[in-house]
Amino acid sequence: MNNHYDIIIIGAGPAGMSASCLASKYKAKILVLDVAASPGGQIFRAVETNQSIDKQKFGANYLNGIKLVNKFRKCSINYHSRAKVWHLSENGEVHYLKDNKTHFVKAKHILITSGAQERPFPVAGWTLNGVMTAGAAQILLKESNLGIQNAVFVGTGPLLYLIAHQYLMMGIPIKAVVDTTPLSNYFRAIPKIVNLRGNFNEIYKGIRWIGDIKKSNTLFIKRISDLRILGDEEVHAIEYQKNGQWNKIECENVLLHQGLVPEINISLSVGCRKIWNQQQSCWNIDVDKWFQSSLPSISVAGDASSISGAIAAEASGKIAALNILAKLNIITANQRDQLAIPIHKSLKTEMSTRIFLETLFNPISHFRIPNNNDTIVCRCEEVSAGEIRESVDLGSKGPNQTKSFTRCGMGPCQGRLCGLTVSEIIADQLNRSVEEVGHYRIRPPITPITLGNLSTTKPAVTRSN
């Protein structure tokens, strides 16, 4: 059948691209579905079309992305850009939306490589116009050569410093960098240096970025303990607390970032088991060393299962592909094991930096669980932290009940920007673990579609008896 494949890969970032390239070498029939206009994922976004005079300023990693994208373009697969998956089932059926029409395809195995999103940063005023994520600023830069002048960068994590550094290299003025990393994280992270096993490159890079930012005379404020963004509809200023004092910086734009978390909605909707990762303070999709999920026909690789970065994602995509090829009897289990040895080894080296980074950049609990009851938690339905807490006082035992009580998570983003916060607030309020409290039950359609779109669905293929 035309719409039947060996493997459907959801997402064309580093994990999806490397998996496609590897699996296509063995003549597997592959379909790649990706929401973006071109391949690369967020990390290599617009790498083919970027017209920046000096791409070097984006850093070596971004330039390496061109090689991977070129390789992906050349491999023999079916690739659909701007394809939004809105439903998938554990027996390999996938429904997606493209050009306002829905399409149905089926595969023997599905590989989810949906990547990461930025962690919610619920502080007072984060819904005001003029507040964006730092990742959004980077997208404007990569895709359209646009820089947000005199913005205040706020938060923690390697990506925040990288983007501020890219701004610096491009000559875009920065009003201030306000760092929320607490001193206690440094003390906790230092003993983890042994885990690096000499793999200091990434750490040096980060130190250099911060060093360059400080040398540039950009206002750099460290170790703030609290934060609020002021404005009516538009941002006027941010206020931060340091050493018990509140200080104000006037600004029109605030760029927030406190790390990345897996994009789990696709995996959860099909029923993959999740586990709470205490060190990352977020959900991971439970996968084995072959990136096989709890469901026999679904694998989840790259940041979509656990945040590990682009290089690790490339490796995990290959490992997942080898495992799927073996399951489909395209290669033998022995071939899989042999071919995976060097990839598992390089993945292990790459992962050695994670414990250190995750410990150092784990966001302070009150930037994940807002103290201020007026702070909006669910941006779509405008439900505040106070209303979430009130639902618990009224007897809610978890996110799904709180959702019925308050409408949190019922808006178009489908809980992507409030899910973690809601689970953590409820766990905190009930004095239970997040694992026990759970997460929203994610149901299809996993991206909003209209009834008009739905009416374009062709009758499902008739199954042979």
Add this chain to the structure above:
Amino acid sequence: MIKRIDSQKTEMIKIYFEGELINAHKGQTVASALLEAGVTHFQNTTSRGSQRGPFCMMGVCFDCLVEIDEQPNQQACMVNVYQEMKIRRQTNIFK
């Protein structure tokens, strides 16, 4: 204040926001073209009617919803500009 950091020549695309002409660059998303033109208010939320504009730029947050050629609920950050595109602020849902 959002500013272009290079002056390379790209093909220009005429789009309209609330009836006003905006010269956008080919390959730009609607969200980036509007932000470049100084538009920050894209929609009002359906719950309380608060003003919103792009937040994540990657299709996750749905804060940048606009009406494009009479189609409501279009994610401005996920759609590229094309000639004569007519965009409206999405406020009609909240009354």
